[in-house]
Amino acid sequence: MVTGPDGIAHRAGDATTDESLSRVLGRPVQLRRETDVPHHDESPVHLITTSSVAEPIGRPIDARRFRANVVLDTGATTGRSRWRTAGTGATSPSGTSWSSPLGPGMPRCRMADLSVPGQVEELPILKTIARHHDVLFGLQAHVARGGHVRCGDTARLI
Known part of the structure; x- marks a missing residue:
């Protein structure tokens, strides 16, 4: 079952589910069965910072x-060990706020090596992440208080 933001539950595989999700997201989408290559998410939210993105290979x-749900702009500097001591959560200080307790580091897979649309370069990022971060990059997070998150919103680690 998939529950939309309107609280209505839809059955996966039902055409009305695709229609409802497309309406909410503002573009056509469909739920599909996994192929023979299994995929999974460790948590509902994956959070990274802009400062950490340059660390794996020494350049941006x-x-x-990294296919994260949330990218926090933290400027250019953050130590390598910050992911283990980043705080207990992330929150929006505005009145429309959301909050998300931060969990452990996010285990990474081969997807980090693969380019995204608009890029042609594949980089050996996973080996570097494994060597320096025990194959963890970013943080797992779970939504404690829902709300709207838009590009450019202010957020802070707490």
């Missing part, structure tokens, strides 16, 4: 490569 990398 397109943050889309």
Whole structure:
């Protein structure tokens, strides 16, 4: 079952589910069965920072490569060990706020090596992440208080 933001539950595989999701997201989408290559998500939200994106290979990398749900603009500097001590959560300080307790580091897979649309370069990022971060990059997060998150919103680690 898939529950939309309107609270209505839809059955996966039902055409009305695709229609409802498309309406909410503002573009055509469909739920599909996995192929013979299994995929999974460790948590509903994957959070990374702009400062961490340059660390794996010593130069900036397109943050889309990590397929995170939330990218916090933290400027250019953050130590390598920050993911283990980043705080207990992320929150929006505005009145429309959302909050998300931060979990452990996000285990990474081969997807980090693969380019995203608009990129042709594949980079050996996973080996570097494995060597320096125990194959963890970013943080797992779970939504504690829902709300709207838009590009450019202010957020802070707490």
